[in-house]
Amino acid sequence: MRLYECDHCGQTIHFDNRTCVNCGQRLAFVPERLAIHALSEGEAGRWHLMAAPDHVVRLCANEHHDICNWTVPAEGTETFCVACRHNRLVPDASTDEGLSQWRHISQAQRHLFYSLLKWGLPRTTRNEDPDGGLVFDFLVDEVKPDGTVVPAMTGHEDGLIAIRAAEADDVTREKVRVSMSEPYRTMLGHFRHETGHYIWDKLVRDGNRLDAFRNTFGDERADYGEALKRNYEEGPPTDWQEHFISTYAASHPWEDFAECFAHYIHIVDTLETARAFGMVVDPRGHDDLTSELRFDPYRARNAEQLVDAWVPFSVALNSIHRSLGVPDLYPFILTPAVVAKLQFIHGVVHGQV
Template sequence: MKLFTCSICGQTIHFDNRLCVRCGAALGFLAGDVTLHALAPDGEGGWKIAPDGQACRFCENAAHDVCNWIVPAGSPHAFCEACRHNRIVPTTDPKGLERWRRIGAAQRHLFYSILRWKLPRPTRDEDPEGGLVFDFLADELDAGGNVIAAAMTGHEDGLISLRAAEADDEVRESVRVAMGEPYRSLLGHFRHETGHFYWKQLVRDAATLEEARRLFGDEREDYAAALRRNYEQGPPPDWPQRFISTYASSHPAEDFAECWAHLLHIVDTLETARAFGLNTDPKGHEELEAEVTFDPYRAPGAGRLVEAWIPLSVAMNAIQRSMGQPDSYPFVLSPPVVEKLDFINRLVHRSTVRSL
């Protein structure tokens, strides 16, 4: 994630900021140029990008304090590039609204990466059969407020469902522990589930599909049987040598989605490190030297990303431990996983070139 600058006073501003802390200017993120802008009143009850830029208005969800994105004043869309993909949102009560705010923050972070890579993102209006759409689902509760049936997080033909209750830390953490997972987050859910969506969007021609099956396996394998086997028998003993996570070992489709999510984790965090000028140079430990001098979103291969990522992630984990916190990145990138990441990175960049 990049750092941004208030065009009115020069203050550093951050992706999720609503107001500049120095001059008080309203801030809005514009998908068209992937930039957080300072805004000024246009004198007619609307807004313009400061000091003398285009007229704009906030996404309609700004009325719920859910979104800080803007759209051009002449846009036919009431919602921003991210929110226009939503179908079901949890707005029925204050708790649901607070969950939506947390979910929306993670969703916009996902869309930042989608926009940076210029990835296809058809809505259901544009592609009724497979366009990208989100349902944020509530659990089924009894009269006493106890969960009868938990909503499911998953993907099917472009529809991504997310259990809204996972916006609550205690719910998400309890699931993480119960599932024996080292990492679980709303942003991680979004990145993983869009991996399933982008398989269908990007793995299309015969040569690409052949290479994908060589790396990940045949996605036509019986999915229900594979997951049942995973939950009953556990992952294969050698999974750390071949997969990024135990869940990735359950089925080729999950392997691709997990690797897709990790590429987004790595690229976006490296961009953040670059924005802050972070580098590692521990004396006497040259193998942990790293400096992000390139744009991770334009890296030609995963090798360059991993070369910078491993030292940085080791340093982040050490800092977390010093604070008594879990590792930020509790994963190991084996050579087969790096090869999978490289394949996905090439997929992304081919898509970007086609969209120019």
């Protein structure tokens, strides 16, 4: 994620900022420019970019709930931004719990869409593609008459992504993470993983890449239901760490792809953030852990370039976390087999496969 600068006063600003902390100017992310801009108010809900006054926008319709800080072109017919227009079922903003959930969910969703926009990846709506367009349902848990709570399920099917809204709450999500023995579980991780299934549909299945996919990930025609059942009942293969980024990735080629897609974005976007802050890893006497980002991670040559930069950063960040007594930031191992899968993802994202 980049750092930005207020067009009005030059103050450093961040991706989620609504107003400049220095001058108080209204800020918004303008998707067609992939940047945060200071705005000056015009007439009838129209706003002018201070850096380009002829560029006129309107705020996303979710702005009034303080849910979204993105814009839409002033002359268009859309009322929701390029991220929010994919939402179908959303939390109840009339309740404190629902509003809090929606704000946390939207923050993660906008971080996902930043990456999709940077790469120009598919993001068709259901209006454009009724059978396979990307659409999100943020589902509430079912409470039975006796008070028993039935958790909503997170998953994907033909472009429909369902995400359990309750996991916007840190306590709820952490309970699930511990109960499932997962080293990492975040709302942003859900978005990136589940969207990986949609990207597989559009760029692998429909993109004439199935043979290349099967050579790298295995045959996705293996029974999916049986694979998941076996994973939950028996666990992953004993040597899973040599071949997979996570135990869930070991369950089926579809899940392997989705997990690797999520990790590819984790790595790229975190490296962009490190580059924006001018971070360098250069431990004295440990040249194998040296890393300086002299390239744009979103335009990396290949996955190897990304991994070579990422490993020193992840080791340093994990060590810092341990010094604070908190879990590792990135508790995963990038083996040669996993790097080969990340290279396939890289090729799909950049149209090189």
